[in-house]
Amino acid sequence: MSIFIAVSRFGTTRRLYCGRKLAVHAGEDRLGSFTIENPQRIFFSLYSSNGRFSCTLEDDRFSFGICPSTTRSCWLTENESVIGPDYRFEFFITSPLSEILARCGATADTIAGSLSAHAPLPRLAVAIAGTMKTYSIPEGVEISVGSDPSDSIMLEGHGISASHLSIRNNGSEVEIFSGNGKISVNGSSSNEKYIVSSSAEITINPAGIPLQLSF
DSSP states (O other): OEEEEEEEETTSOOEEEEEESOEEEEEEOTTSOEESSSOSEEEEEEEEETTEEEEEEOSTTOEESSSOTTOSEEEOOTTOEEEETTEEEEEESSSOHHHHHHHHTOOGGGEEEESSOOSOOOEEEEEETTEEEEEEOOTTOEEEEESSTTSSEEOOSTTOOTTOEEEEEOSSOEEEEEOSSEEEETTBOSOSEEEESSOEEEEEETTTEEEEEEO
8 A cells, every 4th residue: 555645845846755654754854855864854754554644743833734733643544634834745545546646737757756665666668759758666556558648657559548558566576467458578468467576578569569667
């Protein structure tokens, strides 16, 4: 289970973070920049337990958007927020990735990073309109690739279906599913589900479009 945090700060672009099984302090470093790596000033702390996430406010200037204003610690629910001077943090727990990206005006490649230490994230490279783009896939996240605007990665072209395929990062391995279209993985096209633990080449058929999955 993952939690997404949209971080908005006055005068800067919103950034989207993703994490799983968190135990992290969020705040500012000595230069006044937002960080989750040993902040000098802590705004709030996040912890996970049994598939739920709790948030404790460490700075009196911050308050919850939904929980009572006098509450300093609570279990997070979908769309809860933390609000303070110059900052707004929005939490997404159960929403599909495509919906989160749409609501935040983001794309899969703009997720700023993981809030906890993991092995290098799997990355999917694909050529879109002649330009090679790379998308990271955080642990616990499933992305869809296809021709529909609701897909995490939208591709247009003959032979590409809506939700043509999906890719899920389970941490130690990655699952690749054929959705509404046909695919091959490392030359094999006999399965509807593939499990890989290292780099793989995915081909969208019959369009013949290659996707490169790397770790």
